[in-house]
Amino acid sequence: MSLKSERRGIHVDxxxxxxxxxxxxxxxxxxxxxxxxxxxxxxxxARQKQIQEDWELAERLQREEEEAFASSQNTxxxxxxxxxxxxxxxTNEKTRKVTTVKxxxxxxxxxxxxxxxxxxxxxxxxxxxxQTSIETDRVSKEFIEFLKTFHKTGQEVxxxxxxxxEAMHYKRDLSIEEQSECTQDFYQNxxxxxxxxxxxxxxxxxxxxxxxEKYIMTRLYKYVFCPETTDDxxxxxxxxxxxxxxxxxxxQMLFVPVNEEIPEVSDMVVKAITDIIEMDSKRVPRxxxxxxxKCSKHIFNAIKITKNEPASADxxxxxxxxxxxxxxxxxxxxxxxxxxxxxxxSRLMTGEDGYYFTNLCCAVAFIEKLDAQSLNLSQExxxxxxxxxxxxxxxxxxxxxxxxxxxxxxxxxxLDLLSQLNERQERIMNEAKKLEKDLIDWTDGIAKKVQxxxxxxxxxxxxPNQSLAxxxxxxxxxxxxPPPLQPQVYAG
Amino acid sequence: MAQADGAPxxxxxxxxxxxxxxxxxxxxxxxxxxxxxxLPTVGCAFFTKVVDxxxxxxxxxxxxxxxxxxxxxxxxLYFRGANAALLVYDIxxxxxxxxxxxxxxxxxxxxxxxxVVVMLVGNKTDLSEEREVTFEEGEQFAQSHSLLFMExxxxxxxxxxxxxxxxxxxxxxxxERKERQAQRGDARLTLNQGPRGPAKCCAH
Numbered sequence: 001m002s003l004k005s006e007r008r009g010i011h012v013d014x015x016x017x018x019x020x021x022x023x024x025x026x027x028x029x030x031x032x033x034x035x036x037x038x039x040x041x042x043x044x045x046a047r048q049k050q051i052q053e054d055w056e057l058a059e060r061l062q063r064e065e066e067e068a069f070a071s072s073q074n075t076x077x078x079x080x081x082x083x084x085x086x087x088x089x090x091t092n093e094k095t096r097k098v099t100t101v102k103x104x105x106x107x108x109x110x111x112x113x114x115x116x117x118x119x120x121x122x123x124x125x126x127x128x129x130x131q132t133s134i135e136t137d138r139v140s141k142e143f144i145e146f147l148k149t150f151h152k153t154g155q156e157v158x159x160x161x162x163x164x165x166e167a168m169h170y171k172r173d174l175s176i177e178e179q180s181e182c183t184q185d186f187y188q189n190x191x192x193x194x195x196x197x198x199x200x201x202x203x204x205x206x207x208x209x210x211x212x213e214k215y216i217m218t219r220l221y222k223y224v225f226c227p228e229t230t231d232d233x234x235x236x237x238x239x240x241x242x243x244x245x246x247x248x249x250x251x252q253m254l255f256v257p258v259n260e261e262i263p264e265v266s267d268m269v270v271k272a273i274t275d276i277i278e279m280d281s282k283r284v285p286r287x288x289x290x291x292x293x294k295c296s297k298h299i300f301n302a303i304k305i306t307k308n309e310p311a312s313a314d315x316x317x318x319x320x321x322x323x324x325x326x327x328x329x330x331x332x333x334x335x336x337x338x339x340x341x342x343x344x345x346s347r348l349m350t351g352e353d354g355y356y357f358t359n360l361c362c363a364v365a366f367i368e369k370l371d372a373q374s375l376n377l378s379q380e381x382x383x384x385x386x387x388x389x390x391x392x393x394x395x396x397x398x399x400x401x402x403x404x405x406x407x408x409x410x411x412x413x414x415l416d417l418l419s420q421l422n423e424r425q426e427r428i429m430n431e432a433k434k435l436e437k438d439l440i441d442w443t444d445g446i447a448k449k450v451q452x453x454x455x456x457x458x459x460x461x462x463x464p465n466q467s468l469a470x471x472x473x474x475x476x477x478x479x480x481x482p483p484p485l486q487p488q489v490y491a492g
Numbered sequence: 493m494a495q496a497d498g499a500p501x502x503x504x505x506x507x508x509x510x511x512x513x514x515x516x517x518x519x520x521x522x523x524x525x526x527x528x529x530x531l532p533t534v535g536c537a538f539f540t541k542v543v544d545x546x547x548x549x550x551x552x553x554x555x556x557x558x559x560x561x562x563x564x565x566x567x568x569l570y571f572r573g574a575n576a577a578l579l580v581y582d583i584x585x586x587x588x589x590x591x592x593x594x595x596x597x598x599x600x601x602x603x604x605x606x607x608v609v610v611m612l613v614g615n616k617t618d619l620s621e622e623r624e625v626t627f628e629e630g631e632q633f634a635q636s637h638s639l640l641f642m643e644x645x646x647x648x649x650x651x652x653x654x655x656x657x658x659x660x661x662x663x664x665x666x667x668e669r670k671e672r673q674a675q676r677g678d679a680r681l682t683l684n685q686g687p688r689g690p691a692k693c694c695a696h
Contacts, residue, residue: 255560300537312516313507313537313556317563349573350504355538355555358569362558365566374562 036228135283136218143215150208153198160190161212165219176227180341183220187213187344213344214284221283224342226334235333242367243328248385248392253375254318258299259306268302273327280330285343288335289353296356299323313359321363336361500542502551503663506570508599509580510591511559514615517646518580519554522656525649543660550660564594571602576609576659581630583614583643584622589630596637609662611640613655618645 019027019035021042031039147154164186171179191209194200200208226232251258260266275295282288299319303311311319329335339357340348348354366374372382384390507515516536523539539554557563557570571577577599581592592612599610612634614625627643634641640658644651 310520310536312520313558314511314516314560316537317558318560350502350553352538352540354573358555358572361569362563362566365569366563369565 036233040228139215139218143211146211147208150200150204153194153200153208156198157190157194157208157212160186160193161216165216168216168220172223176224176230176341179224183216183342184345186216209344210286213286217284217342220342225283225338226331230337232334232337235337236331239332239364239368240328240330243325245386246325246367246370249322249325249375250392251322253377253392254322256319256322257307257311257315258302258319258322262305265302265305268298268305269323269326272296272298272302272323276323276327276329279335285339286347286353288339289343289347289357292356292360293353295323296320296359317359317362317366320359321366324360324363324367332364336364500549500551501667502540502553503575503660504553504555504573505576505578505659506555506557506574507578507580508557508567508592508595509559509578510561510588513559513580513582513585513588514646515559515578515580516556518578518613518615518644518652518655519556521646521649521652523554525653541656543657545657545660545664548664550664552656552660568598568602571599574603574608576611576663578611578613578655578659579639580613580615581625582616583625583630584616584619586624589614589625589633593633596639609640609659609666610637611642611655611659611662613641614643615646617643617650618648 017026019025019038020033021035021038023035023038025035025037027033027035028039032042034042144158147158150157164182168179168182171182187209190212191205194205194208195202226236251260258265258269260269272295275291275298279288279291279295282291296316299316300311303315303319307315324332348357372379375382377385381392385392507519509515519539520536523536523541537556539552539556541552541554543550543552555570555574557567577595579592579595581588583589596610599608612630614627614630630643631641633639640662642651642655642658644655646652
């Protein structure tokens with residue numbers, strides 16, 4: 001009962017979930033209640049409007065300026081002010097970048113930057129794309145702080161990064177593969193430049209590259225993660241549906257060497273699931289990889305506790321598959337694609353993170369291809385489980401219970417009990433019926449036997465033998481007399 | 493070359509072979525023997541090990557793969573960026589030897605010839621009375637496909653280190669060859685040609 005009322009508490013009307021524009025797709029709060037497509041149109045319109053307004057403002061300013069120029073020469077001051085306002089708007093983007101670099105790296109250019117800062121403060125930023133989140137700001141600050149420790153190299157890297165981000169801004173309409181290629185090229189160029197020109201030690205290059213990746217990917221994330229131009233979203237939904245349909249797969253079917261009845265192990269399994277789900281919340285590919293690695297470490301621990309020896313790949317992959325099936329991590333395909341496209345490639349093909357990532361790719365590929373044979377089931381059983389007609393868990397309630405809450409466990413116990421009772425009742429009913437039949441058969445049998453006997457020896461009542469009775473016919477009434485009155489016959 | 497910038501050059505090595513042939517034991521035995529290397533604390537599916545070959549050293553990154561039949565079709569994902577592959581079979585199982593040949597076909601499909609150093613390893617020589625694959629069979633197959641070849645026993649620690657050193661040596665030789673070609677300004681890139689001559693057999 002309480003469950004029902006709870007459900008009512010969070011009930012959301014279907015119409016509230018749908019796109020505000022009424023196109024029939026689901027909306028998303030992140031897109032102001034629109035679906036991705038309508039939001040894009042809406043957003044595009046807003047941007048167009050913004051550009052339009054900017055142009056109008058520019059034209060108006062120009063007109064004013066001309067008028068002012070025409071009317072008199074002594075309003076020079078006001079004119080230059082309006083003009084500078086227009087100029088400032090146009091160059092805002094550029095100056096801000098340059099000045100921040102200068103601001104952070106050199107103390108001498110203070111005067112210049114101060115002026116630019118005032119300009120920046122005056123410039124309103126109403127357009128949507130200038131809304132930078134707190135996280136982006138924090139990452140930018142950290143990045144600059146970090147690069148400061150590398151002096152000249154840092155400055156160089158910062159400049160390259162800024163240029164790259166600007167270039168990417170104009171490449172937003174390119175296909176995601178091209179954008180990915182640009183990013184990979186950028187990683188390679190920066191690395192090479194540091195190694196050959198800056199003569200930076202490899203470990204330090206790696207460190208810098210990690211920060212570069214963090215900085216650019218935090219900024220690019222919203223444009224390149226699960227972009228509308230690809231079918232990533234469709235693939236996400238497909239794998240999600242597939243995993244849901246496979247909810248009945250037990251650890252035994254996959255030969256998962258993990259015994260969840262050990263509390264420590266089940267704890268590790270829960271942690272591994274949490275880690276793999278957490279992957280979606282990270283923006284930087286490297287942070288996503290770190291989640292996979294953390295998840296893998298927990299899996300290794302779980303196997304080690306169960307088997308009492310370190311796990312090999314033969315144990316690890318099935319367990320990872322099981323964890324993915326149990327966790328059903330959100331936007332799994334998008335995340336994998338995003339990491340593949342935008343992570344520093346050296347990290348994916350080699351290294352421990354790369355190893356675990358490859359295993360995750362294998363797990364997903366396996367789940368996609370999974371069939372009756374790979375679970376050692378007959379095709380009929382597999383089809384029946386897939387269609388939801390039956391669940392193997394009903395028979396194996398013991399092995400299923402560890403992960404369930406108490407209520408569910410109780411329910412399964414009760415179900416078990418009920419089915420047992422049902423069986424017993426049926427048995428009793430059957431026996432009762434049999435008994436009834438036996439009884440009927442028995443009476444019938446007896447009746448038949450009697451009939452037979454009666455038929456065989458029909459009852460014939462013979463007339464009394466007169467001659468025999470005639471011996472003492474005069475005493476016919478004697479039998480009716482009480483004994484003392486019976487006449488005594490003496491032969492002699 | 494490899495040591496020029498301090499850290500030894502990393503090479504990726506994939507362990508292939510059907511289940512229960514001793515892939516993991518082979519790697520574990522190899523890594524364990526070296527007291528300098530840090531033992532994996534929890535899992536033994538991914539190892540790194542620095543191989544010192546006197547003049548040069550390199551870092552081997554060993555990737556263990558799941559050998560069960562049902563994972564065969566997805567294992568090509570492990571190949572990406574690999575420099576070397578160890579094809580392991582069990583000398584007491586003909587089936588595992590045939591599987592190793594299948595793995596080789598998979599590798600050849602994924603890489604141009606000569607791009608990866610491949611070594612065929614017959615494991616479990618300690619069970620030689622149950623042997624189903626003769627030494628000659630293994631050797632012959634290796635030779636015909638230009639593979640390195642050895643027989644080992646991970647259990648008795650027989651020739652395990654030799655497997656990995658031979659592999660490392662071959663890897664270094666290929667790198668040097670490539671560098672020499674690059675230095676000569678050899679524009680007619682012949683990097684993808686297979687190893688010269690017949691395979692070197694390191695077992696005898």
